[in-house]
Every structure is written in C-alpha cells, then in structure tokens.
Amino acid sequence: MQIQGVLQRQLELRRQQRRHRSLSVAAAARDFSANDYLGLSQHSQVRAAFQQGIQQWGAGSGSSPLVAGYQTPHAYLRRQLSEWLERDNVLLFSSGFSANQCTMRALAPLYERVVLDRLSHASLLDGVREQRHWKRFAHNDAAHAKKQLKPEATNLIVTESVFSMDGDSAPLSELAALDADLWVDDAHGLGIVGPEGRSVGGQFSQAQVPLVTATFGKALGVMGAALVGTDSVTDYLVNFGREFIYSTAFPAAQAAAVSAAIKIVQSAEGTQLRHQLATNIALFSDLAARANIPLGDSRHAIQTLVVGSDANVMRIGEALSSQGFKCGTIRPPTVPEGTARLRITLTAQHQEANIRAFVAALADCYHQLTETQAV
Numbered sequence: 001m002q003i004q005g006v007l008q009r010q011l012e013l014r015r016q017q018r019r020h021r022s023l024s025v026a027a028a029a030r031d032f033s034a035n036d037y038l039g040l041s042q043h044s045q046v047r048a049a050f051q052q053g054i055q056q057w058g059a060g061s062g063s064s065p066l067v068a069g070y071q072t073p074h075a076y077l078r079r080q081l082s083e084w085l086e087r088d089n090v091l092l093f094s095s096g097f098s099a100n101q102c103t104m105r106a107l108a109p110l111y112e113r114v115v116l117d118r119l120s121h122a123s124l125l126d127g128v129r130e131q132r133h134w135k136r137f138a139h140n141d142a143a144h145a146k147k148q149l150k151p152e153a154t155n156l157i158v159t160e161s162v163f164s165m166d167g168d169s170a171p172l173s174e175l176a177a178l179d180a181d182l183w184v185d186d187a188h189g190l191g192i193v194g195p196e197g198r199s200v201g202g203q204f205s206q207a208q209v210p211l212v213t214a215t216f217g218k219a220l221g222v223m224g225a226a227l228v229g230t231d232s233v234t235d236y237l238v239n240f241g242r243e244f245i246y247s248t249a250f251p252a253a254q255a256a257a258v259s260a261a262i263k264i265v266q267s268a269e270g271t272q273l274r275h276q277l278a279t280n281i282a283l284f285s286d287l288a289a290r291a292n293i294p295l296g297d298s299r300h301a302i303q304t305l306v307v308g309s310d311a312n313v314m315r316i317g318e319a320l321s322s323q324g325f326k327c328g329t330i331r332p333p334t335v336p337e338g339t340a341r342l343r344i345t346l347t348a349q350h351q352e353a354n355i356r357a358f359v360a361a362l363a364d365c366y367h368q369l370t371e372t373q374a375v
C-alpha cells in the first residue's frame, strides 16, 4: 500500500503519546462504561420486537429511504417519536453521528452565524468545520454564547442536554431565551431525564427548541437516531441531506425494537427503571464522596474522575481492569489536553454490591496513585 509508511508513522506517534486506541471485546461482568443506562439492550420485549421484526421484514432494509428502504416500522417509529416529543416531524438516521453531521452540513450554510458549545460532540464539530461563519462559546456559558451571536442576523446555537464526557447539563432555559434557533443534542438525556424520560421534548416547546437530536443507542438500548423538528426542516433534509439520501435505511426490525424500547420508557416500568438509576447514581456519588474521590459536577449517569495525565488514567484503568471492572479511560483528543479522565457510567441494572465493590477498588487505585505523585 502506497501510504503504508505514513500510516505506520502516525500510529507510532500515537503510541509514543500513549494515545493509541485498539478494540477489545467487551466482557459482560462488572461493566461501568456502557451507555445502556436503563438496561434496555437486554430487555425481553426489545429483543422480542427485534426478532419478530426480522421474521417479518428480514435482516436489512434493502436500500436508502427514498428508494425502498422506508418501511411500515420506520413510519410507525417516526409518528411515535413526534407524538412523544411533541414535535412536528422526525427523520431517521443510522446513527447519531450521521444525524448530526447531515443536519449540520445541510442547515449551517443557511444561517449567518452558528455558535457551538466548546465541548460539543465530534459529529457536530465535524459538520460545521467546513463553514466560515461559526464560533464556539465557553462551556455552558450562556452569556458568552450571547456575545458570539451575530446581531440582527440568523443565528443557530448548538449544545447538548447532558454532556457526553462530563455528565453536566447545559443551561437550556438561558440559551432558549436568546435571539437564535436552538439545537440540542439529547443523546444522553433522552429516556432518562424528566417525566416519561422525554427530556428536552418534555421540558421545552418546539418554538423554544426547534431542533433536537434523539439517539437510540444510549438509554433506548438499540442503535440509530433521529433529527426531531419542524416539518420544513425534515422536508429540507429529505431533499438536501446527503447522509440521509445516499445511505441505506436501518433495518425495519431495528425500528420495531426502538419502538418497543420507547414504550417501556413511557410505561410504569420505565419510571421504576429511572428511579433505580437515580438510586444507583446517588449511592455511587455518596460512596465516592466518603472515599474522598473528587468526582466532577454531575447528577447524571455519567460520572467523571479527572486525573490529568494520560499515563495516570491508563494506570488506573488497567488496575481496575485487572480486578474485573471496566470503565472508560478518556484521553485527548476526545477531551482537552491535561484532563484525561475516567468516565464511569451507572445503569439501572447495577446491583448495590457491585457499586460498593467498584468504589472500593477505585478508591484504592486512585489513592495509591495520589500517594506516589500529585495528580
């Protein structure tokens, strides 16, 4: 291969920085890294809906949505989502990454200014990078967002409901009050925040937040995503959104599984699962505080422990792994330089004993490290 040498050099650089990543098969036991916050990926009704969907519709959709890939379960899921989130319309995508990129690439050129939270997800940044008229605002700083807007012009503000790396929440009411359209990526809020898990859809009207990204691979336990918004936006994306137009629709069976997951989220069982998740988050935070583990400022399922250097985060991650625990070890460029961290996710499925054992192991690893060096 002609670029073999270039590939090897770049990879070697990553290794020297201790930032080389590789795939490892996830072990089921004692996992504190997944985004399956309610455990729905394993839920019998979600699995049954997927299986029945495959029996009825086959394994794949066969083509892009505008050709023949758009089938009855996709249409059902769109209606279900737009009713649940009280928005005009919904467009389905194979992933949240694709939904964000498609929407950003299609809509950003139509605004005179686009401003994004500094810590916005890579899919949003990648979509806007090619534009000339975008700016970032300081993380969760609505006053700074306001300063970045272009006066007397069309502006789009982009943020996340719950941030993927820190678990902290955006000041959505303040941002919604600014003179701009607001787009909220609800990847880590949908299903777990607010009554019925409606998150942004339940808290804000379409007029306040006209664009929402809903993803199906986190609390809903499946995969895929939707852009939820006005009729004119979804119509525009059907006609101009390249990632939507030129990509195979996800399987109808998957749409059926997502619909089943939403029904659980809306039901009394969903309320009970959210309650259990909240109990687990509170237990974890309480135990961590007692063990002097300085967690970040999050009341959500995503909890972080910033340890600074890449080497330290890898050391703790490996020590936990040797005791059978898995949590995320996040390094730059995913997070800013010098803020490598453990990303710990709680789910409704965690047992009290497991959480206690994890915090005890984490406290040991962390304090051993801080005793030998300043973290």
Ligand SMILES: Cc1ncc(COP(=O)(O)O)c(C=O)c1O
Binding pocket: 094, 095, 096, 097, 098, 100, 121, 123, 160, 164, 185, 187, 188, 215, 216, 217, 223, 224, 225
């Ligand atoms: C905030 C946020 N937006 C979008 C995505 C992408 O979603 P998906 O995993 O469905 O591609 C993620 C997932 O990592 C995310 O954390």
